[in-house]
Amino acid sequence: MMSGFSRPYAAGLLAAAALLTTAACGSGSAETTPAASGSGAKPEVVAAFYPLQWLSEQVGGSDAQVTGLTAPGVEPHDVELSIQQVTELKDAALTVYIKGIQPAVDDAVEPGKSFDAATAVTTIPAGEHAHEEEGEHAGEEHAGEEHAHEEVSYDPHLWLDPSRLATVATKLGERLAAADPAHAQGYKDRAARTAATLGALDQEFTKGLSACKTKTLVTAHEAFGYLADRYRLKQVGITLDPETEPSPTRLSEVAKLAKAEGVTTIFTETLVSPKVAEVLAGQVGAKTAVLDPLESKPSGDYLSAMRDNLKTLQTALGCTA
Numbered sequence: 001m002m003s004g005f006s007r008p009y010a011a012g013l014l015a016a017a018a019l020l021t022t023a024a025c026g027s028g029s030a031e032t033t034p035a036a037s038g039s040g041a042k043p044e045v046v047a048a049f050y051p052l053q054w055l056s057e058q059v060g061g062s063d064a065q066v067t068g069l070t071a072p073g074v075e076p077h078d079v080e081l082s083i084q085q086v087t088e089l090k091d092a093a094l095t096v097y098i099k100g101i102q103p104a105v106d107d108a109v110e111p112g113k114s115f116d117a118a119t120a121v122t123t124i125p126a127g128e129h130a131h132e133e134e135g136e137h138a139g140e141e142h143a144g145e146e147h148a149h150e151e152v153s154y155d156p157h158l159w160l161d162p163s164r165l166a167t168v169a170t171k172l173g174e175r176l177a178a179a180d181p182a183h184a185q186g187y188k189d190r191a192a193r194t195a196a197t198l199g200a201l202d203q204e205f206t207k208g209l210s211a212c213k214t215k216t217l218v219t220a221h222e223a224f225g226y227l228a229d230r231y232r233l234k235q236v237g238i239t240l241d242p243e244t245e246p247s248p249t250r251l252s253e254v255a256k257l258a259k260a261e262g263v264t265t266i267f268t269e270t271l272v273s274p275k276v277a278e279v280l281a282g283q284v285g286a287k288t289a290v291l292d293p294l295e296s297k298p299s300g301d302y303l304s305a306m307r308d309n310l311k312t313l314q315t316a317l318g319c320t321a
């Protein structure tokens with residue numbers, strides 16, 4: 001429990017403030033909801049990173065003002081918050097985030113005025129490889145309380161399962177309705193529509209991945225656990241943290257497994273250097289293809305990027321449906 005919010009992140013914030021200016025103003029983006037005519041100020045909803053921003057815009061519609069904390073093209077895991085962003089977050093009617101993705105956000109959110117999407121769904125445990133890595137770090141230098149927030153025991157990448165995101169949409173509709181009772185019905189209606197859209201996407205995935213030659217998914221970073229869980233695939237992540245270089249041991253371990261499972265494609269990601277995946281693909285005699293973990297805004301939106309992911313998966317896994 002954290003009581004009192006005078007925790008000393010001031011020093012970090014001052015340092016981060018220097019980096020700022022670019023990420024601070026989300027209001028210029030095409031993403032923001034158009035101003036509604038009439039009535040007073042709309043409730044401000046701060047979304048921690050892209051998929052949650054997309055979801056908040058769908059559910060908030062013209063009743064809410066949605067701002068994203070993570071600028072397009074930025075890896076959300078290591079996002080720093082400016083003083084202005086922390087103020088924005090404290091003033092917001094609701095902050096939508098997922099605990100375990102962004103330590104800076106986990107530190108800044110206020111209980112009661114925040115919605116942790118991980119609390120709305122059944123989570124899956126973090127990968128075995130994840131524990132290994134955390135164990136190594138913990139051994140180096142024990143930072144105690146400061147790093148406690150990073151060590152969530154579940155995999156936080158839950159938006160890559162559309163059915164779970166549909167559940168989050170419904171819950172978000174309830175939270176927004178409670179925060180802005182005058183427009184409760186609007187939030188609930190849009191949440192229901194969004195959940196239905198995501199349910200249809202889930203059906204496309206279920207059907208599209210029902211008959212495949214291989215079920216093994218070798219990915220650059222372990223972001224696709226929920227997709228694998230939902231559609232009965234097996235994810236083998238080269239690393240957990242996109243910034244970490246895998247050890248030679250890990251690399252040969254994955255190469256061996258990929259050969260044994262007849263893997264034809266090693267997946268790389270939009271925001272991660274493809275080098276490691278290319279080296280591995282060379283060793284295994286496989287191709288590489290890009291799978292978008294949607295941690296940052298895609299060229300289209302959540303739905304179109306997920307459909308692109310589905311096509312990529314169907315080709316790579318040899319699916320016939």
Ligand SMILES: [Zn+2]
Binds near residue numbers: 223
């Ligand atoms: Zn990630």
